[in-house]
Amino acid sequence: MVSAPTERLVLASRSAARRGMLTDAGVPFSVQVADVDEDAVKATHDPADAAGLAAELARVKALAVSRHDGDAWVLGADQTLSFDGGLVSKAGSLEAARARLMAMRGKVHHLHSGAALARNGQIVWSGVDTATMRVRDFSDAFLDAYLAAEGEGLLACVGSYRLEGMGSQLFEAVEGDYFSVLGLPLWPVLAELRRAGVLKS
Template identity: 80%
Template sequence: MLENAGVPFAVQVADVDEDAVKVRHDPADAAGLAVELARVKALAVSRREPNAWVLGADQTLAFDGGLISKAGSLGEARDRLSAMRGKAHHLHSGAALARDGRIVWSGVDTAAVQVRDFSDAFLDAYLAREGDGLLSSVGSYKLEGMGSQLFERINGDYFTVLGMPLWPVLAELRRVGVLVA
């Protein structure tokens, strides 16, 4: 997303214990957790990279009153997608901007996603085509490509579904002078 928006960046792994953050956080506050994970990641890298602008991001998925984590197998992904069939869920994409070991901005955006009542044949074809790549997504789907066929509608921003509240991030990068206003 950032590359396509013309934002120069380098990727650094934050290497944070996400499970420890989740344990300390209210599981009913999926949006707040997305922001907190983004903040923790941005701070971890910012402390290692003085004078650098560091953007952290994360996404959570709220479904049926609970928080969904990434599937560990294609069987688990199949079960998850089957459970979401014909139902709605919420994706929360959080981002945080840090500099010199402190957060200067953070935000979250939410998209409501309505999954269509797809057939088992479609689900099997989708899993076969996408394979283990689906295990890197919290919803066990990718909106780009064939995954778009899983949905009836999305109320919210496309970039939020992809994993980052891009418009607010770009606005903040302009505000702090990283991007030309």
């Protein structure tokens, strides 16, 4: 039996996908959702730097929780999507999701997954990983079936798709790390958690 680590990890994210990745990887953690104003962070950030924004949002979330729980290692994470020279936010309705997916049909966009680790109210590490997403030229009939099958759960996803679900059928190719597409650059995060003593090396 593996002994429990001496260091404690808190995930500062409400994302079910991130919780699932850490759980599946055997990482012990608790969840404390960060109460931050993401729109305020975005308003002061260059919209052309979507990768930098993902990292900054991850840092802000990690710090927000770390300031209240200094003894724990706090993992913040966020994901941004850049398309056609701009930053894409989550769709507010299925109609907006449909319009977004139609705009991305047959084109390329990029997902940026940022993560940050904080301790005692200080960032000790942050990083970002980018995946290139090549959307296929899907039919209107497929899009209708996809939206009907996935429903409003898509509104929680920045690109209006879940690659781990039926959303995989939207793509002809993906260049990059699968975990980063899901919302967490898992390999570098695991390396940092080993350094921090949360995981055994």
